[in-house]
Amino acid sequence: MGKDVIIACDFNSKAEVIAFLEKFKDEKPFVKIGMELFYAEGPDIVRTIKGMGHKIFLDLKLHDIPNTVKKAMAVLSGLDVDMCNVHAAGTKGMMQAALEGLTRADGSRPLLIAVTQLTSTSEEVMQQELWIDKPIDETVMHYAKNTMEAGLDGVVCSPLEAGKVHAVCGEKFLTITPGVRFADGDVGDQKRVTTPAKAKELGSDYIVVGRPITQAADPVAAYRRCVEEFVG
Numbered sequence: 391m392g393k394d395v396i397i398a399c400d401f402n403s404k405a406e407v408i409a410f411l412e413k414f415k416d417e418k419p420f421v422k423i424g425m426e427l428f429y430a431e432g433p434d435i436v437r438t439i440k441g442m443g444h445k446i447f448l449d450l451k452l453h454d455i456p457n458t459v460k461k462a463m464a465v466l467s468g469l470d471v472d473m474c475n476v477h478a479a480g481t482k483g484m485m486q487a488a489l490e491g492l493t494r495a496d497g498s499r500p501l502l503i504a505v506t507q508l509t510s511t512s513e514e515v516m517q518q519e520l521w522i523d524k525p526i527d528e529t530v531m532h533y534a535k536n537t538m539e540a541g542l543d544g545v546v547c548s549p550l551e552a553g554k555v556h557a558v559c560g561e562k563f564l565t566i567t568p569g570v571r572f573a574d575g576d577v578g579d580q581k582r583v584t585t586p587a588k589a590k591e592l593g594s595d596y597i598v599v600g601r602p603i604t605q606a607a608d609p610v611a612a613y614r615r616c617v618e619e620f621v622g
């Protein structure tokens with residue numbers, strides 16, 4: 391898979407997400423299904439969107455004891471998604487268990503990535519509230535190294551950290567980066583943000599973009615603007 395824009399389809403019903411995706415006549419965007427849509431509609435929504443020809447990042451951010459995560463991943467491995475994720479804070483043991491659970495009998499599996507520090511978390515909150523007494527960049531790099539050592543394919547981080555993650559973990563280690571806004575757009579609850587063009591410059595492999603596309607007056611035009619800036 392090459393550089394791509396993943397649309398975070400944070401809707402709470404099948405009707406809404408299908409109506410949204412049907413606006414795209416000339417392209418088949420890579421779709422992220424997150425907790426809101428999955429909890430509302432269940433696994434069938436994954437099959438439906440896959441059946442429409444979209445690649446799928448199933449973003450359920452698993453974080454639990456290794457055995458529970460392994461068994462949950464074994465269930466998700468039957469869904470034919472392209473990418474799914476866990477929290478790196480669950481430990482290397484949990485990430486390895488996730489990988490084992492996700493790997494099918496024939497050895498195939500979706501890409502598995504780990505969230506480092508959520509892009510909605512500022513360094514100040516991480517240090518003062520979560521009691522992680524380090525600079526946020528160092529924390530993200532440390533979690534990325536743990537993720538690589540556990541054998542996963544990459545991390546979710548801010549585009550601002552993508553270049554450093556590649557420097558530490560290598561160019562092939564994937565950086566999937568939410569926290570993307572147009573230069574003239576609202577930041578909302580995100581804290582560690584940048585533009586699609588800057589994300590490209592910093593070396594992100596995939597940008598994840600939700601509201602700047604889903605809430606745009608013309609979502610297809612907003613998607614194309616992301617692709618133009620990020621993929622070129």
Ligand SMILES: O=C(O)c1cc(=O)[nH]c(=O)n1[C@@H]1O[C@H](COP(=O)(O)O)[C@@H](O)[C@H]1O
Nearest residue numbers: 398424449507508509546568598599600601
């Ligand atoms: O794992 C994620 O996808 C994720 C990790 C993270 O650190 N930050 C983050 O925003 N996300 C997701 O990326 C999407 C960003 O959406 P917007 O802020 O609307 O562009 C949401 O669906 C989040 O759940």
